[in-house]
Amino acid sequence: MRAHARWRRRRPLRTRLALACTAAVAVVAIGISAAAFSIVRYELNHQLDQHLTQQATLVQQQHRDQGPQVVYGECNYLAAPACAQIVSADPARTPNEPYLLPVTAATRQVAARRRPGYVTDLTIGGHPARMLTTPMTAAAPGTRQAVQVALRSDSVEEGVQQAGALMAAVAAAGVLLAALLGLTVARTSLAPVTRLTRTAERIAATRDAGLRIDLPPGRREDELTRLADSFNTMLGELEQSVAAQRRLVADASHELRTPLTALRTNAELLSRADRLTESQRERAATALRRQLREVTGMVNDLIELARDEEPRPLLEQVALVPLVGHCVDTARGHWPAVTFTLDTLDPAAAERTVSGVPARLARLLSNLLDNAAKFSPPGGIVEVRLTHLELTVRDHGPGIAPEDLPYVFDRFYRASAARALPGSGLGLAMARQIAQAHGATLTAEAAEGGGALFRLRLPA
Numbered sequence: 523m524r525a526h527a528r529w530r531r532r533r534p535l536r537t538r539l540a541l542a543c544t545a546a547v548a549v550v551a552i553g554i555s556a557a558a559f560s561i562v563r564y565e566l567n568h569q570l571d572q573h574l575t576q577q578a579t580l581v582q583q584q585h586r587d588q589g590p591q592v593v594y595g596e597c598n599y600l601a602a603p604a605c606a607q608i609v610s611a612d613p614a615r616t617p618n619e620p621y622l623l624p625v626t627a628a629t630r631q632v633a634a635r636r637r638p639g640y641v642t643d644l645t646i647g648g649h650p651a652r653m654l655t656t657p658m659t660a661a662a663p664g665t666r667q668a669v670q671v672a673l674r675s676d677s678v679e680e681g682v683q684q685a686g687a688l689m690a691a692v693a694a695a696g697v698l699l700a701a702l703l704g705l706t707v708a709r710t711s712l713a714p715v716t717r718l719t720r721t722a723e724r725i726a727a728t729r730d731a732g733l734r735i736d737l738p739p740g741r742r743e744d745e746l747t748r749l750a751d752s753f754n755t756m757l758g759e760l761e762q763s764v765a766a767q768r769r770l771v772a773d774a775s776h777e778l779r780t781p782l783t784a785l786r787t788n789a790e791l792l793s794r795a796d797r798l799t800e801s802q803r804e805r806a807a808t809a810l811r812r813q814l815r816e817v818t819g820m821v822n823d824l825i826e827l828a829r830d831e832e833p834r835p836l837l838e839q840v841a842l843v844p845l846v847g848h849c850v851d852t853a854r855g856h857w858p859a860v861t862f863t864l865d866t867l868d869p870a871a872a873e874r875t876v877s878g879v880p881a882r883l884a885r886l887l888s889n890l891l892d893n894a895a896k897f898s899p900p901g902g903i904v905e906v907r908l909t910h911l912e913l914t915v916r917d918h919g920p921g922i923a924p925e926d927l928p929y930v931f932d933r934f935y936r937a938s939a940a941r942a943l944p945g946s947g948l949g950l951a952m953a954r955q956i957a958q959a960h961g962a963t964l965t966a967e968a969a970e971g972g973g974a975l976f977r978l979r980l981p982a
Contacts, residue, residue: 539712543704544697551696555689562685566678567652571641574654578671581606582658590667591617605646605673608658609633611666622646623670629655633668643675650675718753731761785813839875840883842980846908849887853904857895861903870910876980878960886956886964889949890915890976897974912980918973922966930966 581593585608593606607617609625611633624644631637632655639656652675658667721733734754788810795803843866850864866872876883894904897919905916922930933951950966957964961981969975 537708539708540701540704543707544701547700547704548693548697551693551700555693555696559686559689563682566681570652570673570675570678571654574641574652574671574673575656577606577673578654578656578669581608581669581671586658589617590615592619592622595619595622605651606669606671609668609670611668623653623672625670629668629670632657634666639668644672646672646674650679652678715749718750721753721757725757731757731764733757782817785810785817788813837877837879840878840880842874842876842908842913843872845880845883846887846906846913849884849891850906852888853891853895856892857898859900860895860898861901862891862895863903863905865905865907868909871908874908874910874980876960876962882956883960886953886978887913889953890978893949894919894974894976910980913978914975915978916969916973916975918971921968921972922974924968927966927968931964 585591585593588608590608590610593608596605605622607621607623609621609629610616611630613630623646628637628640632639635657639654641652641654644651644653651672653670653672655668655670658665658669725731725733734757788806791798791806792803792810798806846866847864850862853860854862891904891906894915894917898904898917899919902918904918905914907914907916931950931954933948954964957978963979965977965979967975967977
């Protein structure tokens with residue numbers, strides 16, 4: 523059993539499917555052939571038995587008042603009349619000439635009416651024959667005799683053999699055809715699986731996520747084709763993920779190179795502090811602390827961006843009005859030169875809650891507010907408005923150029939007007955990621971009258 527199980531595990535699925543189809547069709551073909559052979563044999567023997575019954579009836583009608591005797595003694599020919607004899611139940615009553623057909627105790631019992639008639643196969647003169655033994659019903663009352671009639675069954679035997687050979691040939695042809703069809707169907711049906719396996723092996727060997735399963739045009743939408751389509755979709759997502767990861771690493775390396783170089787320069791400068799004046803040391807230390815904060819913030823932002831979703835155990839129902847108010851108050855402290863206004867007059871917004879992580883939602887709002895304040899002129903106004911369906915943040919700065927609008931949420935993207943401002947270009951990318959993780963949608967557009975408008979559509 524273990525060897526059989528190992529053999530099955532080592533066989534390809536195509537081979538096992540073909541063998542299963544062949545076995546199923548073989549069982550059906552053999553069963554049908556066996557049933558047909560049994561029917562043919564029964565019908566041929568039944569026709570011979572009917573002929574024997576007719577001959578026995580004829581013998582009874584022609585020799586009803588006669589005693590035991592051999593009626594027809596020639597059994598070597600296929601043509602009728604059959605070889606026939608009359609047997610008495612009394613063994614002492616025997617004919618003048620010996621019986622040609624075998625007389626047994628069962629024959630005497632049939633003559634004595636103690637046993638019904640029967641049919642048996644025998645050999646006469648080297649030829650196969652079939653014999654009927656039946657009671658003598660047409661004789662005078664009290665007569666206890668039996669009639670035995672035999673016919674050669676060569677034609678019946680030949681017909682049975684021919685039918686058996688024909689049925690065996692039909693069964694063998696059915697099994698062979700089933701094997702060919704099963705292999706063909708298995709190859710055709712499992713072609714997407716074969717291509718999927720080949721593609722997966724090539725990806726494992728080459729680590730190239732750009733490979734795809736080739737699907738023929740005009741294909742049928744069956745389970746295997748949908749599996750191949752799903753696998754191609756998964757490969758596309760994997761390729762995008764790998765490409766995004768590579769871009770993130772490349773962009774992070776590029777963005778970190780400048781502050782790290784500045785850090786190293788200031789660190790080397792401070793290592794020679796005995797050669798610097800007090801004001802030079804203070805400027806170098808201040809620059810070093812600022813650059814450390816920038817690098818630390820950038821690293822923290824990269825760690826946040828590497829998270830694909832929010833941890834489920836930390837989710838809770840967050841009331842938006844208190845959260846937005848807290849974030850606006852915090853922004854006022856960070857940007858004292860900018861005026862922040864908050865409008866939560868929508869009655870439905872007072873009871874609005876969102877399922878999420880409070881700290882992450884606060885980070886989203888803070889990034890939007892910091893971005894608006896950064897581009898606002900001194901004394902500028904940042905307008906925050908919360909309704910039941912969305913939250914908007916608008917500034918009155920230079921706005922977003924049309925050519926920059928499609929890229930404002932890309933990682934490390936900074937418009938030409940923002941390259942002189944502090945920041946790493948990760949704030950808006952992080953804000954959109956947090957919004958998507960909470961089922962919300964964050965978009966940017968040019969505000970009427972100037973400035974930029976960020977719209978956060980809340981989940982229903």
